[in-house]
Amino acid sequence: MSDTELQWIPDETTPAIPVRTRVVSIVVFAAIFLAIGVVIGRLTAGIPANTGSEAIRRPSPEKSSQSPVEPPSMALKGEEPPIQKPASSPAPQTKQTPSPPVVLNPSSAEEGPGQEDVGKRARAVRERRIESTRRENRERAPDDQRDVFSRPMRDYQSLRQYMLSR
Amino acid sequence: MHRLLYIFLMCFSLAPPAQGREALPDWVLYVNDRFGFSFRYPVGVFEPDRRAEAGDGEVFTDVGGHARLLVGAFENVGVHSIQSYMNFIRTESYSGYNVDYAPHGQTWFVLSGENDQNVFYEKVMFSCSGRLISSFALIYPVARKAMFDPVVTGIEKTFRPATNCGQYVRH
Numbered sequence: 001m002s003d004t005e006l007q008w009i010p011d012e013t014t015p016a017i018p019v020r021t022r023v024v025s026i027v028v029f030a031a032i033f034l035a036i037g038v039v040i041g042r043l044t045a046g047i048p049a050n051t052g053s054e055a056i057r058r059p060s061p062e063k064s065s066q067s068p069v070e071p072p073s074m075a076l077k078g079e080e081p082p083i084q085k086p087a088s089s090p091a092p093q094t095k096q097t098p099s100p101p102v103v104l105n106p107s108s109a110e111e112g113p114g115q116e117d118v119g120k121r122a123r124a125v126r127e128r129r130i131e132s133t134r135r136e137n138r139e140r141a142p143d144d145q146r147d148v149f150s151r152p153m154r155d156y157q158s159l160r161q162y163m164l165s166r
Numbered sequence: 167m168h169r170l171l172y173i174f175l176m177c178f179s180l181a182p183p184a185q186g187r188e189a190l191p192d193w194v195l196y197v198n199d200r201f202g203f204s205f206r207y208p209v210g211v212f213e214p215d216r217r218a219e220a221g222d223g224e225v226f227t228d229v230g231g232h233a234r235l236l237v238g239a240f241e242n243v244g245v246h247s248i249q250s251y252m253n254f255i256r257t258e259s260y261s262g263y264n265v266d267y268a269p270h271g272q273t274w275f276v277l278s279g280e281n282d283q284n285v286f287y288e289k290v291m292f293s294c295s296g297r298l299i300s301s302f303a304l305i306y307p308v309a310r311k312a313m314f315d316p317v318v319t320g321i322e323k324t325f326r327p328a329t330n331c332g333q334y335v336r337h
Contacts, residue, residue, distance in 0.1 A: 153216050156223035156238035162216055163225050163236045163305070164259055 193320060198222075201239035201328035203300040205321050212317075233306035233314055235321070239328040242292070242299050248275050251290060251299065260286055280308055287318050294331030 153159050193206040200221040212226035212235050223238025246254065252275045256265060263286055265279035273296075278287040288303035302325055306314040 151216050152219045155218045155220040156240050159216055159218050159223045159225050159236055159238060160259070160303075163234050163303070166234060 193324075195324075196224075196237070198237075198239065198328070200330065201298060201300065202330040203237070203239050203328045204324075204326045205237065205302060206324040207235065207321060208317060228306075228314075232310060233304065235302065235304050237302045237325075239298055239300040242297055245296075246299070247296075248273070248290075248292065251275075252277065255288065255290070259288075283308060285311060285314075289322060289325065291325070291327035293327040293329065297331065298328040300325075300327035 153162060192209050194209045195204060195206050197204040198221070207226065210229075212228055212233075215225045215227040215234070217224040218238065222240055223236065226235040226237075227233070228235075244251075248270055252268065252270065256268075256277060260277060260279060263279040263281050263284075265277055267276065267278040269276050273293070274289065274291045276287070276289045278285070280286070284305050285308055286303065286305045288301060290299060290301040292299055302321055304314065304318055304321070
């Protein structure tokens, strides 16, 4: 046997890592990334798209103390049997009393605003929110556009007849 | 390395999008300028149909034209009590329905029922010491209860009666 026959010449086309190992590693990576993607997708699903609705979910402090009316009932048709409630039975929403403000720095809070000031501030915030909503509504639907989509009638009673007659 | 990056991007693109899965309607706040009653409604479900020139109400219709939502407020010129106004609209507006739900409190009541075709749900609230009456009413097909019952729930939870006691402009 000559020296030339024993000499090993490496084939450059042969992969350094066997094909089987490559495939296994790709499959493992794919499975890991797929799992990460699914987990991120599920986590982000809980993030609300519109934070504007949060204001409604919170009990409004000035509503419970300043509102001239009894708070609305949450009672719905499917939630309780169709019986007449006695007038004295409280609506479920009346139980939602606003939690007292938490004083983070009691020493500086002694001379701070009282409950009335808190109520005024909350009322002012609510007024500002409603006013900004009105502004947004006007900007979103100017009069000429509303005339196309929302045709006028005389008053509420006319609307009621229109609705019930359809 | 490029192949790895490709796989990475492909896997993330396969992850189901959060927004697409939720697909909840966008609930917008409606505030009445004249009387100050307010509520939220799903803008993708209901669109404004008719509004009152007096500024005291509006009718919304669903996109398919099957359901109607009426909101409004008015002065209690008839000096109605909860019971008398409940009886009034029960006979005047819903005589063709079988009313099976009628709870009430000191300043509010609900009437609801159905006939062969439609379901109705109306909530009425007295405010400003009984001088103003605010209400919302929905009528929708019985066949679409599954779709509109949650809408009723959402409107019910966000509806606030008129608050402009004496500040509204008389028409």
